[in-house]
Amino acid sequence: EYDKIIEQLASYASSPLGRKKCLELVPSSSLSQITRMQHETHDALTRLFKKGHISFGDAKDIRGALKRLEIGSSMNITELLQTAALLENTARVKAYGRRENADQTPDSLEDLFETLEPLTLLSTEIRRCILSEDEISDDASPALRQIRRNMKITNDRIHTQLAGLVNGSARTYLQDSVITMRNGRYCIPVKAEYKGQVPGMIHDQSSTGSTLFIEPMSVVKLNNDMRELELQEQKEIEVILADLSQQIATEQEAISLNLELMVQLDFIFARATLAMEMNASEPVFNDEGRINLKKARHPLINKKKVVPIDIRLGDEFDLLVITGPNTGGKTVSLKTVGLFTLMGQAGLHIPAFEGSELAVFEEVFADIGDEQSIEQSLSTFSAHMTNIVHILNQADSHSLCLFDELCSGTDPTEGAALAIAILNFLHN
Numbered sequence: 001e002y003d004k005i006i007e008q009l010a011s012y013a014s015s016p017l018g019r020k021k022c023l024e025l026v027p028s029s030s031l032s033q034i035t036r037m038q039h040e041t042h043d044a045l046t047r048l049f050k051k052g053h054i055s056f057g058d059a060k061d062i063r064g065a066l067k068r069l070e071i072g073s074s075m076n077i078t079e080l081l082q083t084a085a086l087l088e089n090t091a092r093v094k095a096y097g098r099r100e101n102a103d104q105t106p107d108s109l110e111d112l113f114e115t116l117e118p119l120t121l122l123s124t125e126i127r128r129c130i131l132s133e134d135e136i137s138d139d140a141s142p143a144l145r146q147i148r149r150n151m152k153i154t155n156d157r158i159h160t161q162l163a164g165l166v167n168g169s170a171r172t173y174l175q176d177s178v179i180t181m182r183n184g185r186y187c188i189p190v191k192a193e194y195k196g197q198v199p200g201m202i203h204d205q206s207s208t209g210s211t212l213f214i215e216p217m218s219v220v221k222l223n224n225d226m227r228e229l230e231l232q233e234q235k236e237i238e239v240i241l242a243d244l245s246q247q248i249a250t251e252q253e254a255i256s257l258n259l260e261l262m263v264q265l266d267f268i269f270a271r272a273t274l275a276m277e278m279n280a281s282e283p284v285f286n287d288e289g290r291i292n293l294k295k296a297r298h299p300l301i302n303k304k305k306v307v308p309i310d311i312r313l314g315d316e317f318d319l320l321v322i323t324g325p326n327t328g329g330k331t332v333s334l335k336t337v338g339l340f341t342l343m344g345q346a347g348l349h350i351p352a353f354e355g356s357e358l359a360v361f362e363e364v365f366a367d368i369g370d371e372q373s374i375e376q377s378l379s380t381f382s383a384h385m386t387n388i389v390h391i392l393n394q395a396d397s398h399s400l401c402l403f404d405e406l407c408s409g410t411d412p413t414e415g416a417a418l419a420i421a422i423l424n425f426l427h428n
Helices: 002-011 016-023 031-051 063-069 077-097 110-115 120-129 142-166 192-197 217-250 252-278 330-345 378-394 412-427
Strands: 130-132 180-182 185-191 200-205 211-216 284-286 291-296 309-313 357-359 363-367 399-403
Touching (some): 002 016, 002 330, 031 284, 077 120, 077 252, 142 185, 185 192, 185 200, 200 217, 309 330, 330 357, 330 363
Parallel strands (some): 284 357
Antiparallel strands (some): 185 211, 200 211, 291 309
């Protein structure tokens, strides 16, 4: 069930890289790392309660594009806009992370927020030059502004010349009184039988062959001028993109660090959001094998139906046998202990009362499945015992072992005694 919790966690991350980091989360056996991650989750949860939720933006993975800058390559328009979006999100997140007053005690997330570098001038420059993925601003450079002014003038001249033909001398030769474009050249639709009456270059014909799209000789030079201006425009745009890419290259290290920090914060706040949704608390960890869960609620059971449980283990005794009738909650209790252990060691809060304790285990073993009844099937029971023997051969004093349905089908009191006898025998 740990994977189901991780899927829930990933759903609270806002960026693809943040979700990926959530899905890769595995429990740690380092007490210092566990404690650090638990503090991060706690501090993020505190910020959520104080300031509300924060989105870290749909941060795209631009690491490949940044890497290409090292060999002199340029970013394309999409990558430049993604970089600008990252920097803008960085500025917003940094503002969210600022302390409300200087006397406020720094928390474990303070350094992460402080290290963020929004590079506002760079993001502003990118937005000034690039209006959208399909449009570069006229003001991106003086040269581009002049080229586009000349393109407009030339375009107006072409339309003036063609309008004179369409509405004047060539009107009777046309299929329709329109100006169209073929192969990047302005043309007029001439009836095939009148092609000799309109001198010019034929660029296309209709599917029936009754219409020819002719570029009149009077606009050939203007069309050539327009094509040349379009090439100049494209070349100037490439210069602009290269210049913006060079500006990003000078800040490549800071931008890469921003991306890394934003993903890390997205990951941490996803853990905090999960804790908020589960009404979870930070467990107290020890390396002495002690478990003390207070009003623990299995996180995958409906909040209105789940029955809280108290479980204590590892203080006065390290073997706990749970016995009782069917549907009495034995399996859920076992799963809760195992799942809480994995969640806690992964830095996630657990849905239990504050002050609940968990121990750091090197490994968690579990044999939880269908009922294993001696009366039902001797071979099934034998396989069950084989699993238990394997687990006990691998386990040590730093392991948590969970066995379900060890002696089902017997009287509860006799079953408990038999379970203890089996475990002691196998353990010895």
